[in-house]
Amino acid sequence: MTTPDIRGLERLEHAVLDDAASLATALRLCLMLAGYAQHRQLRGWALKELEGYPAADELPSYRQVPAALEIVADLYLPGQIVRGNTQRISSGQLPRPARDRGIGESAPIRQGVKELEALVALGNRTLRLSPPGSAEYVLLMTQEQHQLGNDASTITSLHWDVSVASIAGVLDHIRTHLTQFVAEVRASMPAGQQNPNPSQIESAAQQALNITGGDGSTFHIVAPTAKADRGATASASVNEPAPPAPQPWWHRTSVIWSAVAAVAAVAAVIATLVVAK
Secondary structure, eight states: OOOOOOOOHHHHHHHHHOTTSOHHHHHHHHHHHHHHHTOHHHHHHHHHHHHBOOTTSOOBGGGEEEOEEEEEEEEEETTEEEEEEEEEEOGGGSOHHHHHTTOOSEEEOOBOHHHHHHHHHTOOSEEEEOOTTHHHHHHHHHHHHHHTTOTTEEEEEEEEEEEHHHHHHHHHHHHHHHHHHHHHHHHHSOTTOOSOOHHHHHHHHHHHTOOBBTTSSBOOOOOOSSOOOOOSSOOOOOOOOOOSOOOOGGGGHHHHHHHHHTSOOOOOOOOSEEEEO
16 A cells, blocks of 8 residues: 655645745645644644643744843932933842742743744834733832832833744744755655655654754654743743852842933833833
8 A cells, every 4th residue: 555645745845935924824834744743742842832831831943032121210319300210130139939940141032933023023123022920020129129218119020021023033943944844855756746746744843843942952843732821921940050149139229220220211111022222
């Protein structure tokens, strides 16, 4: 009994090689091809890239991007109110619960590719992305300020400042994996064969989807049996060791806030994912 060939590779090839074509379209074509080939791993990877990764799921390494940590504060000074001042901080300046959770200067990008493409298309330079539990950490930092006698200081937001170029890099990594998959399928097909068979899809997927996780280990994924719910707030365990109890950042309050007070007020509204700058 002959193995049936699978159609759709040529359309996928055209989609991945056309930089103007939506990556979401290419992933849907890949999803269909994986379905015809009954390849669960390939189908699962394409589906999660389309829908996004749930908070409980491990992320592939290319979806962890460098990101600066920032806070936004309101200062109530004699004769004036300074709102929305942004201050960059290090991961060692976060409250202990945030450090214990692994939050650092690396942001998890869990959104589906359609949403990421839309963000890149806006043409802005950076995005603000809230870490999981940020509301709790903002409250802790404000309480510490008040305990130190800085009753006029209120921290209103904690966020990652993410370069849009890094988001574009995530999309490019995904397109490259799809391109490699197509190339591997083509390489396995003898001259004259028009469409691949399931065994060729299997071999190509093993080569192209040898993706590493955020900790450098091999990343494995299977097709989900049900669509997982996703909150709008990005969430991940960043693979950075927690620093050994550094001095809290607010012990340097007099230096930080004297500099902040000299800055002109900048209005800032922080949502779960807000386009900034």
